[in-house]
Amino acid sequence: MTSHTILYLDDVSVVFDGFRALNNLSLFVDQGELRAIIGPNGAGKTTMMDVITGKTRPTGGTVKFRDTDLTLLDEAAIATMGIGRKFQKPTVFDALTVFENLELALKAPRGPMACLRWVLAGEARRRIEETLEEIGLTARAQDRAAILSHGQRQWLEIGMLLMQDPELLLVDEPVAGMTDQETEHTAALLRRIAGTRSVVVVEHDLEFVRALDCKVTVMCEGSVLSEGTIDQVQHDPRVIEVYLGR
Amino acid sequence: MTNFTLTRRGAIAGLGAALAMPAIRPSFAQGAPIKVGVLHSLSGTMAISETALRDTVLMMVQDLNSKGGLLGRRVEAVVVDPASNWPLFAEKARELLQVAKVDVTFGCWTSVSRKSVLPVFEELNGLLFYPVQYEGEEQSRNIFYTGAAPNQQAIPALDYLLGADGGNAKRIALLGTDYVYPRTTNRILRNYLLSKGFTADDIMEEYTPFGHSDWQGIVSQVKRFASAGKKTAIVSTINGDANVPFYRELGNQGIKAEDIPCVAFSVGEEELAGIDTRPLVGHLAAWNYFMSVKSQVNDQFLAMWQAYIKNPRRVTNDPMEATYTGFKMWAQAVQKAGSTKVDDVRAAVIGQKVAAPSGYIEEMLPNHHLSKPVMIGEVQANGQFNIVYKTPAVVAAENWSPYIPENANRRR
Amino acid sequence: MKRHLSGFLPFLLLCCLAFAPARAQDAFTTALPGLAGSFGQIAEAVEKLGTSADPRALPLLQALQDGRLLKREDGTLLIQTAAGTTEVLGGSATEAGTAEAVRVNNRVRGALRGALGSLQILSTDPDERLKAAEAVFRSRSADNIRPLETALSRETVPAIRTQLELSLAASRLASPDNAVRLQGVAALAEVTDQNARALLLETKAQVPDLARQIDAAVAKIEGRLRVRQVVETLFQGLSLGSVLLLAALGLAVTFGVMGVINMAHGEMVMLGAYATYMVQEACRGTFLAPVALPLAIPAAFLLAAAVGAVLERGLIRYLYGRPLETLLMTFGVGMILQQAVRLIFGAQNREVTSPAWMQGVMTLPGGLQLTQNRVWIIVFGLLVLGLVVAAIRYTRFGLEMRAVVQNRRIAATMGIRTGRVDALTFAFGSGIAGMAGVALSQIDNVSPNLGTGYIIDSFMVVVFGGVGSLAGTLVGALMLGVVNKAMEPYAGAVLAKVVVLVGIMLFIQRRPRGMFALKGRAAEA
């Protein structure tokens, strides 16, 4: 574990009723790194994210964000520490407008009294508007999220992630349901974000992963199968075996 | 006063107030009907007991009208449903008095419902006839109590158990539902027993919640209590709903009346109608009236009731008799006063005498309670009571019990 | 008042007649006038008749017990039989006319029981002998020692012998001779029975000389009684538990399997109880009357199931996926059902009688007495549980039900008519509730409010046990029952219930999924 390792998973296992969703998984992500994770269905990608964000308690192993043991914290505490997550199935708040969705995500004191006293000041408004611009939803700011298209919901969720201003972003299948153009835009966005913060992207779309141009981890049956550049892993016989069948 | 103006005002009054207006028949100054409020629960837990009282009042109203009404005016019943909900009792009482402007109200069963409406009747100077035996410790100028006070039921019953005919009981188990009537009655009985030389060890007191349905434990406890080598009897102030499971458990655990008799103050013919009484033969109840009383008035009362309700098997019970007696007294008082004004009627009710179905002449005393006979009946296999004891004459009600020491410094 | 006098005057007259030295009086005739007197006099007369050994006494006392002994205004006693009415003295046939039945009260009944007991102890009918032996135990008079010894020497039936020995011991306590009394004390010390304890303590009060021996005997009895009390409490707990189980089982299906919060569940139970009442009334007076209760079980099931099916198809299905709305709507349905029943059947309780085989107590080896109806309800509860398990595990319907619960869409694509399965499942759960109503009609009020008392307990059982787990429902119900009953003697019934409720609430917050939680991903969803 180097001094700039930001996320540290060592020997993590998760067992559901005898089924090992994660099997002695070890994974390290550096500060400012962009990392793609691929793997077949049931490889444990989403479970890994659940473990990092506190949704699922690991059966065993170490999970650390910098020097903090994440297994002791709940989702909210982990999120406020600076880990943001975008879900596989976009979850935005349908009853609220696009603007309000972003406002909720905006990094600010989270306590009930603070929320009650919250006044949207110039700086915050400017940041929300910037983000709206970035995700291309400026025109729809006052629309309720319920009426957005699938792609737009994806964007909105990415926007919310940005508003949180996290140090580590966990992004689960960000481009599902997006057009090619949108996909490209997303890849560019993620690349830009990386550098100042760390990004972990889980994705099926290998073209998109290629566009990210980063280190790739291949997961299978709850542990790491292979790691390297996209080309390296694509030629790894074990990976080929997993993807093309035995 | 017509519906129209009320509705208009209601609309002005704002949200939903219009809906609050009960449908009152338009009434006209000439020969306006005399209004009788009926304040008995028709739904909820008390409906079991109270619907029969509603029917009794309606029967009496019908009877009165068939005889040409009162003071030459028709009598009209205004029925409301306070739904076994105590604050609703207060609201409905107010509505009866202020909106329907009833001249008299017959109603309430539980003490709490009476306590809930009492301030309303006092504030608006209404007239309430309350037909159920209760714990006493109350007297309102606006309420006439036609049920028994503790000295007209509980104490004579205990005397019977302690006497030779009742089996010379030396140990008493006081079982009751946890509310004020049993608590107070048992306090009176405990003090009475202590005054008769009982020790605290020979008295068992146990309370259960309303509608208690699992009596296994308590009945076993009573059996243990009864195995101390002294004749034991049970005094039950268990409330309506819980009685059926209680008696079933008594029967099933083989407690025979010959060994451990149980005398109840809240179990009448109506309650027994829901139980197979064969295993209970010999258990006792103390009331001021039983359906099996042999008297001319009772025969008339039974015939009238079974004709009204169109069911020759329907039973009568003590609170119904008290309703009957109360209604008769009120009607006589109105006749005497020549008006339905509350103050006049109130003055006239006191001293009224009615030949009650109990077979005695009952009189309204100045303490707003009745003089009544006390009877003790044994349950028979047919669900009726075999009257094994009655007082030779009526007993005057003592609503303030001498066995509650605090009554000594009561405000008068 | 009038009646008292009318009873009293002829009595005085009779007394005069009786004491008139007309002819020699035997015990029977001297006792007779008492039967026309007050309860106390009747009781005395009955006691005399019991020891009279007169052959005329038995039919007379039986007539008194059955209310067939009549009394004329003038005090003449008549016996009424199917054949006609005869005068007691002289035996000549006569008309009943205005004669009224001689009334009995507890005091008289107690005396009668003892007297009949002494007279029937040598009866040829074993049932009567057993009853007589029991009766003599209670009446315990030294006069009975000799007849009991005779009876014991002839008796061959073991159960009656046991009872006779007991009665003999009890009668010996009444002997004036301390040696005989001590025999009785020694025999009673070996019995595990509260009545024996009561007898001994009573004797102790009368004969302080024997206090030491009696105390020792009582201590022995009490030691055994304490053990029995534990067993009894356990039984009572199990019985309460089985009532909870019955009430909750239907809910375990509708809530546990389908996730439907049915606040009208209690009303389904109530409908079952009313179905029992209706079946009983329909069978009254027919040859079916003795089996009305078993017949009521399918009837209650069908009625409640039919109402359930209508409810599901007509209302609930539109609210799937919105459990909170379902909760509110079914609350409204419950109100309507309650009031409908109240208007149809009246607000009063309805009488549902227990068949003879469900009444009284059942004595187990060791003298442990269990109330029959409770035993049956425990058995019934387990049978219904078995039925539910079997229906879910081994029938086509159960298979389809589980399939729909696990994945509605895939089940539909497999050709399962999910709507029909929903309706059937809900009807099944409601029907189970109706069957619970049959059981509850045996221990509780059959009134429109019957169900309201059980709804919260049922929900607590299901949630405590673990939603979707029948094993959890079983264990949860029995545990709650036992804990409740175990606490009752110390905390009182009300507090026991409150403590149990608070306990469940704390438990649920520690294990939100109940005792038998479904684990894994399915539960996380």
Added chain:
Amino acid sequence: MSATTVTLPATPRVTLRLVLWGAVLALALIPLLNQLPESSALHVGDFIVSVTGKWITYAILALAIDLAWGYTGILSLGHGAFFALGGYAMGMHLMRLIGPRGAYGHPVLPDFMVFLGYQELPWYWLGFNFFPYAFLMALFIPGLLALIVGYLAFRSRITGVYLSILTQALTYALMLAFFRNDMGFGGNNGFTDFKELLGMALNTPLARAMLFYASLVALVGSYWVCQRVSISKLGRVLLAIRDAESRVRFLGYSTTQVKLFVFVLSAVLAGLAGALYVPQVGIINPGEFSPGNSIEAVIWVAVGGRGTLIGAVLGAFSVNALKTWLTTAAPDLWLFALGGLFVAVTLFLPRGLVGLFSRKVQK
């Protein structure tokens, strides 16, 4: 749960505000019209005053429930308990004020304690003779209970129907407990026969009018507080929690804290409603804890339209008005009507009466 907030377009918002203030004014007029001579066409009877006063407190309770349920998705079936606890606190004050005017003339002990043989006041009754203390307790005790229950429940992530069943058991347990005479709260009879409050004899029109206005002020105040919450960012967090609680957690909000805040606030409002209710109806007894009462209160909100404050108020008024009317007009059949209404509203009007209204507005 699906989103059901009704967001009204800007213009109707103004009309809505006008309607609201109009309704408040109309309500405020009721006690004044009561003062007119009875012959006047505008006279309003005492009954209307007292019954409307009672409905106002119900409306506050409905607001409290709506805040928890309509906005946050916490369906508590135990709000009647908070209402009743507030009522009991006020009832204790009123009992203490009876002083030596009770039937037994005891200077300190209320009547029921005298005839049940209490020798002295239980410790938890001390201080209730001071109005500010009693009033504070009427808010504090429900709040404290909500804090404890809410903390335990929300921490263990008990949501949805489980929470409903749990809170229902809570109010049921409290009902059983308060029925016990040994608790020192008068058992089944509870408290009645109150004499005065803050120096006013309770059975006078003046006192009724004062309580009416106090309730109206409390209603407006509660409305303001709820509105303040609902339009703040907190309100949006609440809606977000209602629709996707776990997502809110991943945004870094401690939903346990937020829900606890709302639950406690809601309980305090319910307690306030109870405290105003008791002097007006003149009785408080354990029946107020009965689970049916709590469910009914939830149904007011459902009928009016949850997720909108005006809906909660409207629901409380309309259902109770209907009940008052029907229990007199159709004493045998009113349960059918009310039960039918509950069924119909959940089936056909998921957004309640307000939904009916706002759909028209949007067209």
